[in-house]
Amino acid sequence: MKKHLLLLPLLAAAVSGCPSNSLKTANSSDSKPDLLHAALDTTVAPGDDFFSYANGTWIKNNPIPASESSMGIGKKVQEEVYARLRQTSIEAAKANAAAGSNQQKIGDFWAVGLDSVKADKLGATPIRAELDRIAAMKTVAEVPGVIAREIPLGVRALIGINVSQDDKNSEKMVLTLRQSGLGLPNRDYYFNTDSRTANIRAEYLKHVTNTFRLLGQNPATAQTNAAKVLALETSLAKSSRKLEALRDPYANYNKMSIAQLNKLTPGLDWKTWLTQMEFTGVDTVIVGQPEFYQNAAQLLRTTPLDDWKAYLTWQLTRTFAPTLSSEFVEENFRFYSSVLRGAKAIRPRWKRVLDMQEDALGDALGQLFVKEYFKPETKARYDTLVKNVVSSFAEHIQKVDWMSAPTKVVALEKLRKITPKVGYPSKWKDYSTLTIDRSSLAANVMRANQWQYRYELNKLGKPVDRTEWGMTPQTYNAYYNPSNNEIVLPAAAFAVPGLLDADADDALVYGYAGASTIGHELTHGFDDQGSQFDAKGNLHEWWSKEDRQRFNQRVAGIVKQFNGYTLLDSLHINGAATAGENIADLGGIVIGLDAFKKTKQYKEGKKINGLTPVQRYFLGYALGWQNHTRDESLANQLLTDVHSPAQYRVNGPMADVPAFYEAFGIKPGQKLYRPDSTRVIIW
Structure with missing residues (x-):
């Protein structure tokens, strides 16, 4: 890019x-603007x-x-x-457009998006059914099924799955699996020891804690759950490849049958899991980083259920925090925009x-x-x-x-x-x-x-x-x-x-x-x-x-x-x-x-x-x-x-x-x- x-x-x-006067400089009616000079x-x-x-x-x-x-x-x-x-969206919201038309979709998306009063009234209600689904798990064996439910919603929980062209056969669309599932930008944020990164990790732990408190958890429980999230993500980060290593197309191309993938990840039944994720009839998959999936499978065998509940609750909530009430929006901004990128004020809601x-x-x-x-x-x-x-x-x-x-x-x-x-x-x-x-x-x-x-x-x-x-x-x-x-x-x-x-x-x-x-x-x-x-x-x-x-x-x-x-x-x-x-x-x-x-x-x-x-x-x-x-x-x-x-x-x-x-x-x-x-x- x-x-x-x-x-x-x-x-x-x-x-x-x-013609577009708003894009011309003040003197452009008399002479051509010279932006370079x-x-x-x-x-x-x-x-x-x-x-x-x-x-x-x-x-x-x-x-x-x-x-x-x-x-x-x-x-x-x-x-x-x-x-x-903005003007296009305002007009669409007022147009009383035909149901199902693009104009109706643009208008309704805009109208409810701008309704901060409604968002504040709803709080976390829009994601409550998914939160309850996570909380209702009784055994770790249910975790893959819940992940299969969350991934289509846009939640990057544990695995990265998508459909793309086969690197070695560009005429074929194939299923690929890549490392994913971290709340910090990449693996280095979990291990670098410089003061800048160490401070970001501390702020991240605070941010996860604050988010759990917004969901109604008491301070002690929120802090405990945040620590579980950081520990689990750190385990995932250990098996994640560095930025430069992800650029080697051969090293990140590992084609496997479903049987070979099951052997790579003991305890996981990929045919069932893929079916839960709406993929049927898949016989081969390209695994970008096999060591990541080996580790993910091990974590699914050894990590307690409460840790998975905390992790999945966090991944779901952080995904949709920008769409929820102002307290979620502001806390999400504080960490991801302010701490990580230095922004001083939140962008206007309409933008x-x-x-x-x-x-x-x-x-x-x-x-x-x-x-x-x-x-x-x-x-x-x-x-x-x-x-x-x-x-x-x-x-x-x-x-x-x-x-x-x-x-x-x-x-x-x-x-x-x-x-x-x-x-x-x-x-x-x-x-x-x-x-x-x-x-x-x-x-x-x-x-x-x-x-x-x-x-x-x-x-x-x-x-x-x-x-x-x-x-x-x-x-x-x-x-x-x-x-x-x-x-x-x-x-x-x-x-x-x-x-x-x-x-x-x-x-x-x-x-x-x-x-x-x-x-x-x-x-x-x-x-x-x-x-x-x-x-x-x-x-x-x-x-x-x-x-x-x-x-x-x-x-x-x-x-x-x-x-x-x-x-x-x-x-x-x-x-x-x-x-x-x-x-x-x-x-x-x-x-x-x-x-x-x-x-x-x-x-x-x-x-x-x-x-x-x-x-x-x-x-x-x-x-x-x-x-x-x-x-x-x-x-x-x-x-x-x-x-x-x-x-x-x-x-x-x-x-x-x-x-x-x-x-x-x-x-x-x-x-x-x-x-x-x-x-x-x-x-």
């Missing part, structure tokens, strides 16, 4: 070419900190709101889409409801979105941009000196077969079987989760639908899917706040969309993970042994480079975990640049506000990472995210690009300067 944790609904009107902080030398040079003034003028853990270009555009989706509505009815909103905000002429521009960047990548593959001629032939064939999906899908999800009403927000979220679960379950054993999108068009993100060998580029990924598409020069567009989005996603097909999948989307080694060795040497160079970046005094970037994204950033920059060099703007060489076309190209790339983050959120990112922090997604790859040195006159002695011998060159 391109962006860091920005799976958010964003407005594409900025690139639609249609306006964002510069010329007190910073480009060769010392290009990120701050490119974005410094913008960052100074856009402080992080109290309700947010970060502020960036994505959040700015998000404000525009929120305004429009939180819109986020839930996006998860539940994203395609219904997407249809309205593209109709108004992503016009055909805009799609045509970015379709052409994709073709130009693909052509540039082909030229780079042909020229690299570390790849042999036979492997280049296969690489070019894979590139030729990458399917680009630009803007929005050709067909939309059908929500006709999803019931949305005004009973409670929690009930709607539960039903939406069940609908999504069964939507995915229904794919098992059926032909792969390669037309499907994994993101809505109003999502500010993009991705490469190795199993489909496709890049998916939602309309919102091209949005620039305050700028109409007609006012965006090619230098900005090629840097912002061509490099940091299109080129980035294309190179994911050839990074340390994506390169292990062939043109048909199958996990298969198509490189020669020598090519792979030479490639891995370059990957080791970028891992070493990013391991050397230290933040927050003692934390550093995990070069192995972030390698794929760092490779894609570097590749996107050099590929996008050569595509830009074929444009009229580059050939004419005219300056705009004193900036050359190539300088504007690099600034356009930096525009995509116009973001700053609270320390708490940054620390969380370093432990949990395969993307490097924004500053290093700019400064890191730029330090390896010779054209950047030339464009800004980077000299030895400046902080970003790296000798030729240490610069990483892949594409």
